[in-house]
Amino acid sequence: MNLAKQQILEAAARLFEKQGYHATGLNEIIRESGAPKGSLYYYFPEGKEQIGAETALWSAGQMAGRIRTGLAQSDDPAEAVRLLGLGTAEAIENAKFSAGGPLMMLAAESAVSSERLNAACREAYGLMQAAFSEKFSGNEPLARFVLAVLEGAILLSRVNHSADAVRQAAQYLETCVKLEMNKEK
Amino acid sequence: MNLAKQQILEAAARLFEKQGYHATGLNEIIRESGAPKGSLYYYFPEGKEQIGAETALWSAGQMAGRIRTGLAQSDDPAEAVRLLGLGTAEAIENAKFSAGGPLMMLAAESAVSSERLNAACREAYGLMQAAFSEKFSGNEPLARFVLAVLEGAILLSRVNHSADAVRQAAQYLETCVKLEMNKEK
DNA sequence: GTCTATACGGTGATAGAC
DNA sequence: GTCTATCACCGTATAGAC
Numbered sequence: 001m002n003l004a005k006q007q008i009l010e011a012a013a014r015l016f017e018k019q020g021y022h023a024t025g026l027n028e029i030i031r032e033s034g035a036p037k038g039s040l041y042y043y044f045p046e047g048k049e050q051i052g053a054e055t056a057l058w059s060a061g062q063m064a065g066r067i068r069t070g071l072a073q074s075d076d077p078a079e080a081v082r083l084l085g086l087g088t089a090e091a092i093e094n095a096k097f098s099a100g101g102p103l104m105m106l107a108a109e110s111a112v113s114s115e116r117l118n119a120a121c122r123e124a125y126g127l128m129q130a131a132f133s134e135k136f137s138g139n140e141p142l143a144r145f146v147l148a149v150l151e152g153a154i155l156l157s158r159v160n161h162s163a164d165a166v167r168q169a170a171q172y173l174e175t176c177v178k179l180e181m182n183k184e185k
Numbered sequence: 186m187n188l189a190k191q192q193i194l195e196a197a198a199r200l201f202e203k204q205g206y207h208a209t210g211l212n213e214i215i216r217e218s219g220a221p222k223g224s225l226y227y228y229f230p231e232g233k234e235q236i237g238a239e240t241a242l243w244s245a246g247q248m249a250g251r252i253r254t255g256l257a258q259s260d261d262p263a264e265a266v267r268l269l270g271l272g273t274a275e276a277i278e279n280a281k282f283s284a285g286g287p288l289m290m291l292a293a294e295s296a297v298s299s300e301r302l303n304a305a306c307r308e309a310y311g312l313m314q315a316a317f318s319e320k321f322s323g324n325e326p327l328a329r330f331v332l333a334v335l336e337g338a339i340l341l342s343r344v345n346h347s348a349d350a351v352r353q354a355a356q357y358l359e360t361c362v363k364l365e366m367n368k369e370k
Numbered sequence: 371g372t373c374t375a376t377a378c379g380g381t382g383a384t385a386g387a388c
Numbered sequence: 389g390t391c392t393a394t395c396a397c398c399g400t401a402t403a404g405a406c
Contacts, residue, residue: 004389004390018297018298019294019297019298020205020207020293020294022205022207022208023207023294023298025380025381025382026381026382026383027380027381027382036389036390036391037390037391037392038389038390038391038392039389039390041383041384042389042390043389047382047383048381048382048383096297097296097297098296098297104293104340105293105294107340107343107344108205108289108290108293108340108343109204109205109208109290109294111282111283111343111344111346112203112204112281112282112283112343113203113204113208118344118346121344122344122345125341125344125345141353144341144350144353145338145350145353145354145357147337147341148334148337148338148340148341148350148354149333149334149337149354150337151336151337151340151341152332152333152334152335152336152337152338152340153330153333153337155289155292155293155333155336155337155340156310156329156332156333156336158292158293158296158297159292159296159303159306159307159310160307160310161296161303165329165330165333168326168329168330169330169333169334172330172361172365175361175364176357176360176361179360179364180357189371189372210398210399210400211399211400211401212398212399212400221371221372221373222372222373222374223371223372223373223374224371224372226401226402227371227372228371232400232401233399233400233401
């Protein structure tokens with residue numbers, strides 16, 4: 001992918017994550033990106049919605065990678081989830097609670113209003129769910145549950161400016177996953 | 186509370202829930218509310234932020250009520266949570282996935298940008314957490330966990346236009362709560 | 371309490387030069 | 389590929405009449 005396009009995408013991701021889709025202006029994205037001002041509509045001819053959609057998918061790819069790395073810390077799926085959660089909590093603190101990636105914002109804001117963005121977000125969450133599902137021997141419902149729990153906990157962490165919700169969720173999740181994975185055998 | 190003010194608040198709640206805080210204009214709120222156009226800055230002299238903050242708190246009061254009613258369906262906390270979750274899932278379908286109340290949107294969008302809105306959202310979530318905590322003999326961490334799970338599941342339901350995530354979460358949650366409540370005895 | 375008019379900045383987007 | 393000028397529109401907020 002072209003450098004300027006990539007810069008725009010990453011700047012958009014940061015801004016969407018912090019303040020949301022509608023609160024972020026195109027000018028702001030260009031300013032923050034350092035990319036040439038004329039290149040925005042060159043690389044994203046369909047405008048802001050396209051930027052949102054591509055940001056969602058790109059960011060979900062990143063997140064899926066981090067999830068896989070985090071889950072690789074232990075062979076035991078339940079413990080792996082706990083460790084991933086603890087790592088996420090630390091990341092949230094380092095990011096000063098501008099956390100969870102742009103996907104949460106894009107997903108919430110587009111769910112009812114924008115067909116296209118919504119479709120992209122659905123696919124994006126699918127990528128993340130897949131990263132969990134691999135670790136859970138293909139148990140998709142469990143993967144989706146874990147994903148939902150982490151998203152919810154991250155939301156509360158943003159609001160409370162404290163990663164406690166995520167740390168606690170990690171703890172509870174370990175139990176849930178252990179239980180569910182044993183049931184299968 | 187004055188009728189016009191109440192109308193504005195409820196219209197704002199609906200719009201914030203559907204499309205978010207920044208995507209909703211003051212004009213739109215007035216149009217939707219049916220309240221006199223001149224009354225907006227009369228009842229909300231501090232403007233949009235005040236509307237957001239009061240909407241968050243009012244809506245959280247409503248939600249806390251619904252949570253209490255839902256949880257009253259069973260004496261067993263674990264089963265009560267499952268029933269509340271199933272009821273929520275149905276409500277989401279009826280609302281055509283414009284779900285979860287305005288609080289989720291307000292919280293996500295204001296977490297980093299607006300000090301005042303963020304404070305209101307924090308308090309609002311506190312009200313909801315309290316409604317759970319009562320049922321869990323004061324177990325605040327568990328209450329917060331359940332709250333986080335439901336918020337996360339609602340987010341995924343919005344994205345996927347399917348209440349499945351909430352139904353499944355309700356199922357998993359019953360197990361979690363049962364486990365945690367037994368541990369205490 | 372409510373209304374209208376208005377200020378002023380910002381929005382996403384397009385056209386055409388280079 | 390990039391820039392600048394410009395578009396029409398919408399945002400929030402205020403002033404002052406009634």
